Amino acid sequence: MEKNALLNAYRMMNRIREFENEAIELAKANETRAAVHTYQGEEAIATGVCAHMTREDFITSTHRGHGHCIAKGADLTRMFAELLGKGEGYCKGKGGSMHIADLTTGNLGANGIVGGGIPIAVGAALSMQLDHSDNFTVSFFGDGAANEGSFHEALNMASIWDLPVIFVCENNQYGISTHVSKSMHVKDIAERAVAYNIKGMVVDGNNVAAVDAAMEEAVAHVKAGKGPVLMEMKTYRMAGHYFGDNQNYRTRDEVNSWKDKDPILQCAKLLMEQWEVSEEELNEIRKEEHKAVLDASKAARQMSDPDIEDLTEDLYDPIFADITWKAFQKPDNGGKRL
Ligand SMILES: Cc1ncc(C[n+]2csc(CCOP(=O)(O)OP(=O)(O)O)c2C)c(N)n1
Ligand SMILES: [Mg+2]
Secondary structure (H helix, E strand, C coil), X not given: CCHHHHHHHHHHHHHHHHHHHHHHHHHHCCCCCCCCCCCCCCHHHHHHHHCCCCCCXXXXXXXXXXXXXXXXXXXXXXXXXXXXXXXXXXXXXXXCHHHCCEHHHCECCCCCCCCCHHHHHHHHHHHHHHCCCCCCEEEEEECCHHHCHHHHHHXXXXXXXXXXXXXXXXXXXXXXXXXXXXXXXXXXXXXXXXXXXXXXXXXXXXXXXXXXXXXXXXXXXXXXXXXXXXXXXXXXXXXXXXXXXXXXXXXXXXXXXXXXXXHHHHHHHHHHHHHCCCHHHHHHHHHHHHHHHHHHHHHHHCCCCCCHHHCCCCCCCHHHHHHHHHHHHCHHHCCCCC
């Protein structure tokens, strides 16, 4: 990676890490309004992938979605506002951490349903193909999601229609407390690409330069109309599954062994050794991102809570709600549900 691209990646990874650390602080203070799943240790993936995307390229995200959202260009204050249930949050405070969507940056939304975003990405890619656009969609999901039916159905459909979609599996070794070795019998999840006759790639997800290079190759593949790609990013979830997880299913030694592979440390090392960037310069970037995150958190905390009258607004599509209501009202169905 060129020096500037690597410096930008370092900045982005720090922004995500700082956001997650602050999200945990807010959860500790009982200020967040729903479960918070953080992304520490996996920052290189969202950063390296989204660096190759424009706002017209779409992503679908997961319950662990803050990193994807930030890397795609989201506003940190509106993100914190959403976590805190404020009316100025991305979804007016009604979605919380697990359901942030931001159409202005091409983020079709996080999803509390494991594997739920994968078929949505296929639909988005189909619309791009039908529009003859040059854009593509990325679906982020976990190793656990790769065992869901939705994953297999989505890959099959994307494969038969050669859709411009990149499936980015973040294999962080665990689905909640279950290690991948107990939930699947393949060495690499990317092997599953063979079943759908699509391109599969295994990538070191803790090395942003490796993610960057792999993504460049994947984008060229989908843009050439060669069909979807399944990228497996090997990584590790450094924090618990969610805030409040006692983590009694893994050893301290295991957690410590991954600390040396921390993607931010690896990127710093590369910048210092390959590009002779000074430690002071790196510290400066870290401090700036720390401040930006704290400022955003403070601004969000000062926002007012939404009005109680708005509680049931935006929960249903008004057209759908109207049809359903009329169906209930129909005199000839005996008042029964449809
Ligand atoms: C369909 C569905 N089944 C189960 C759950 C409960 N659940 C929430 S997160 C999770 C684990 C997901 O693991 P993985 O896909 O590896 O993502 P990670 O949390 O590791 O990022 C489960 C089972 C859910 N939210 N949705
Ligand atoms: Mg996982």
